Amino acid sequence: MIEVSNLTKRYAGRTAVNDISFTVARGEIVGLLGPNGAGKSTTMRVLSGFMPATSGTVRVGGLDVFHDSDEVRRRIGYMPENNPLYPDMRVREYLKYRARLKGLGWKKSRDRVQTVMEQCGLTDVGRRVIGQLSKGYKQRVGLADALVHDPELIILDEPTIGLDPHQIRTVRALIKSLAGKHTVLISTHILPEVEMMCGRVLIMLDGRVVASDTPENLQRRMAGGSQVIAEIAAPEADLRAAWENLAEVLQYDLTPCEGEFFRCALTPRDGKDLRPLVFALARQNGWALRELTRSRHSLEDIYVQVTKPATEEAE
């Protein structure tokens, strides 16, 4: 659905997007993740046909977004950053206006507006003035606008920013329901959102794509470094000796807990699962074992690790 090859976008003296390439298949929900200023919004603006690329090509549905701009725009529903709306218009009036601008006929636009208003839960506020709506409702109006011409590709720039947890949940459910029928590209810097909604993640940093995979694969890739946490009641010297002698343990860290317990954080060599070994050891020595877990890297850890150099430089 989307083919981006060697896309570069330079603003006066600053490179916002630097030679990125990626593809998105039809029906996928892809999350564009990255810190502020990583080039997410710029990429989306180029995709939506609002701005041309400095170099490289962007194709949507096989059509070049610059040369076949009209046809591409008809296939894209785009919600820009901060969800700009006309505060003086009423919800239904606005959606109808937008549908007409997107080339729908009079009757078609009326039907589609009705459909998207139901889909986005806006039927109760159809006659309200947009400027007086709560942020959650405004966001849904923006989404309804992106959906109104039933586009193949939906591009949402930070769709859940500034919403309360309940509203975020509603918006997420709505986006998730679009999977399969539409291709969706979402940008965000909220990690759980990506884990919940997206089939694939593109992590951007300084105008480049630094990682691209499913959330699960990214986690698996990181699992090599995952730690085992064991809370064991034993004399400290015995524990230290045990971990020193265990060849599979690369590193360990002991923290005394209440009573006789120690919290041991063990880093395995070669990504081996240490849990059976720890259990066997505890049984052998008759130690009391009250917790044994392997910490999985969340997307957050991956994200922090991938984007680390930039953060440190910035500091």
Next chain:
Amino acid sequence: MSIFLTLFRRELGTFFFSITGYIIIAAVTALTGMSFVVLLQNLGNDPTTVPVTEMFYGTYYFWLIILLSTPLITMRLFALEKAAGTFETLMTTSVGDAQVVLAKFLAALFFYMVAWLPLLGCLFIVRHFTRQVAALDVHTVGGMYLGIFLIGCLFLSLGCFASSLTRSQMAAAMISFVLGVGLFSLGFLALALPASSETSTQVIAYFNLFNQMHDFARGVVDTRSVIFYVTTTFLFLFLTLRVVESRRWK
């Protein structure tokens, strides 16, 4: 075409469904009314055969209305959309750049002409009380409105251009005001310069908005000035279009 009409209706809506639109109409009406009070006092003191329209245009109120109202009408057109970010949503639909520019300009022009309608009322009141039919006939009124229309086209297209340059409505209003006053002053310059055959003097004479309006107010339609207004309007609309397109330049 239907997209253009949708845009045009929306633009008109923002004029007529907002308080600012009515404030502009009220201000224009107040200034028109004041100029007629002055005008009637003069008439009472000193009977004259000059048409009322010609006297009206000669008051400073007329130029005040033109110079002040056009920047206020046009400042919002592009600047507000750019500041609010709706320019992005607008330009990523199936609209063409030219459609947007033309719809905004024509809506502003329509609103501007509506704001001038109270003038007709003033003219009828004068006619009723002076009982002088000859002072006010269809041709002079028609000529005057044609003049108002053409001058409006020029100043509004200038305002469109100013608004497309910036994200700030204030800056847009100031730019179009300065450009408008500059154009207006050229007319003064033309008045001050002695008539000569030099090219520069003749070129400046074309910018003499005073004389051109004087002709219109007498009911004389000079094709030279019509062509002047139409071409300059097109020039500024073309420039506006180029500015709107400029975001697509690499």
